[in-house]
Amino acid sequence: MEKPYKDFGRKIKEIREQAHKSLFEVSGAVEHDIEHLQKIEEGSVQPSEELLVLLASHFELAEGEVLSLWKLAGYGENDTASSDDKKATTVFLPLPDAKIVFTDMVNVSANKYGVTLNFLQGLGSNSQPIAVSRVGMSVEHAEKFLSILQDTLSKLRSQNSQDKPKQIGNS
Numbered sequence: 802m803e804k805p806y807k808d809f810g811r812k813i814k815e816i817r818e819q820a821h822k823s824l825f826e827v828s829g830a831v832e833h834d835i836e837h838l839q840k841i842e843e844g845s846v847q848p849s850e851e852l853l854v855l856l857a858s859h860f861e862l863a864e865g866e867v868l869s870l871w872k873l874a875g876y877g878e879n880d881t882a883s884s885d886d887k888k889a890t891t892v893f894l895p896l897p898d899a900k901i902v903f904t905d906m907v908n909v910s911a912n913k914y915g916v917t918l919n920f921l922q923g924l925g926s927n928s929q930p931i932a933v934s935r936v937g938m939s940v941e942h943a944e945k946f947l948s949i950l951q952d953t954l955s956k957l958r959s960q961n962s963q964d965k966p967k968q969i970g971n972s
Contacts, residue, residue, distance in 0.1 A: 807844030809873035814842040816860050831855040832932065848874050858912055906930050916943040 804810070817827055824842075828835045833852060840846040848856070853874055857867045906921035917937045921930035938946065 804844035806841070806847050806874060809848070809870065809875075810842045810844035812870060812873055813848075813856060816856075816862070816866075817842075820860055827856075827859065830859045832935070850876065854914070858910055858914075858917060861912065864913070904933055911940070911943070913940070915939045 817824070824835050824838050828838055831838075831852060832855075837846065841848050841852075853870065853876075856862075857870065862870070904920040904922050906923065908919040908921060910917050910919070915937055916939075917935060919932050920934040920936075922933045923930045
């Protein structure tokens with residue numbers, strides 16, 4: 802079987818082993834199945850650009866290492882994330898499909914390329930939390946998001962402090 806991405810696979814496996822991570826741990830962190838990650842490490846499958854970014858973020862790789870992996874994965878210099886004409890993929894969900902998911906935990910990871918918010922939900926007292934939603938954004942967008950969130954919470958606090966207590970029952 803031909804392994805066109807064997808150099809990439811060998812390098813990403815080396816990075817994973819140096820980080821003392823199992824395929825199972827990496828699989829959970831980047832939300833890809835173990836079999837797919839094994840094929841990538843074998844060099845028989847090209848990682849998607851999205852997976853490459855997730856792996857780079859998970860292993861907190863330096864820019865030079867990311868660029869090297871990008872090339873080993875078969876993406877040319879014109880395809881790098883720093884290219885001016887490279888745009889983020891936008892996903893539009895029809896309103897009925899845009900569900901509100903309530904969570905009780907959040908994990909935030911960031912590097913100089915952006916921020917990822919992993920919203921988690923515990924499934925009982927003894928179970929591991931699972932990601933119920935993930936949102937990625939540029940650093941600039943994250944700063945705007947933080948400002949809007951702080952303003953919204955401030956207005957909510959102000960509104961709640963002005964509300965008069967309501968009586969329950971008869972007085």
